[in-house]
Amino acid sequence: MPPCIVGLEAGSGAHHWARELAKLGHDVRLMPPQFVKPYVKTNKNDAADAGACCEAVQRPGMRFVPTKTIEQQAAMALHRVRDHLISRRTATINALRGHLAEYGVVAQVQRTGLRQLFDLVIDDQDQSLDPTLKPVLRMLVDEIVSMDARISDLDRRVKDAARDSEACRRLVEIPGIGPLIATAVTAAVSDETRFSSGRHFAAWLGLTPRQHSSGGKERLLGISKRGDAYMRRQFVNGARSLVRIADGRSGGLWDWINALLQRRSFNVVTVAVANKLARVAWAIQARGTRWKPA
Incomplete structure (x- = not known):
């Protein structure tokens, strides 16, 4: 068979088969199952699923999952x-x-x-x-x-x-990020450049607000909670540890946290700090820099 585009749902065993098919010269593209489902036109069966994958993989706006090593x-x-x-x-x-x-x-x-x-x-x-x-x-x-x-x-x-890991050693310098978060980030994200910005990475983790806007009127809801729940939980736990000890500290990040605590509840501030930690982690990984306290 000549090399071709192969579309697969990113489910159990998908990364293994993606690697094996890539060895044969095929262009393998993994797709989140929830983005493939709308293309199933009839009842669910193997033929309908294959047709949906074939249709979805050709869509210009389809989002793909990088194959893990x-x-x-x-x-x-x-x-x-x-x-x-x-x-x-x-x-x-x-x-x-x-x-x-x-x-x-x-x-x-x-x-x-x-x-x-x-x-x-x-x-x-x-x-x-x-x-x-x-x-x-x-x-x-x-x-x-x-x-x-x-x-x-x-x-x-x-x-x-x-x-x-040199990348992990740079990440653990960030307040609120320890070996657990650092190793999880480096394992889950092999190519930081696929995220256009730190906000894109935070959105991938489900740490940004859901939007329900219409008629030019913006309406932001709670965080989307999309993506990897385990990684999101670790970032929130790391942020919670910072918010708990912020009182009485000053300078840079601490001033920002204390200012938020004056206006918002503890949990809202915790999620905001988790969002910031995710952005900082992405910036340090993508640019190869180190944490510089303000």
Whole structure:
């Protein structure tokens, strides 16, 4: 088959097949499924999906997804597995607390409270719980401890990856951005030039307002929340850490945050700071510069 344009939906396995087809000389273009769906004219089936891809890939205004390298996918897998383990650990902790609450045992939300519950479950001399319950709860405790160790190992891997990458070392100089955000950005975005500006990158993360305008009257709503929810959450968490400690600090970024806090709520300011962090991160990556505090 002579080289041709191949349109694929950017779903599971798409990046692998895009790389394989590119090796054969084809021009592979990945498209977000939500942008392909409007071109399905009849009921959904394989033939209709193929026709929709063929039609969508030829549209001048179609937006395409860059094909990730194997290294990028491996780096993102590190983040996904870590996020999955954190969710499982939270669910297991809640299960342990819920079972003990049925027996009137309630502890503080902090880690010290959780440690008290651990001590109660593993203490063989304590008779406040039913003897048949303790072995079952020990399974939950063992699972939590095991996941703690795995998450710590993944945290170490993230820090090592950030330390070994020159791009990540430049990003972590930005206040509010640590190894987690830096490695996620470098793994998700291989070519910063595909974004025309920092605002374009922030919009890609879903950190810009939705617009619902008509008749020349502009109406801006809440943030769009499009794009990668994991990366958006990390930027918001980093921004929240800055807003919490902004009071009493001065100069450049801190003056801007404190001025916003005088006019807007904490959460609104947090999202605004996350938007700014995304813009700064894009500028530093695209231009190869370093963070310069005002």
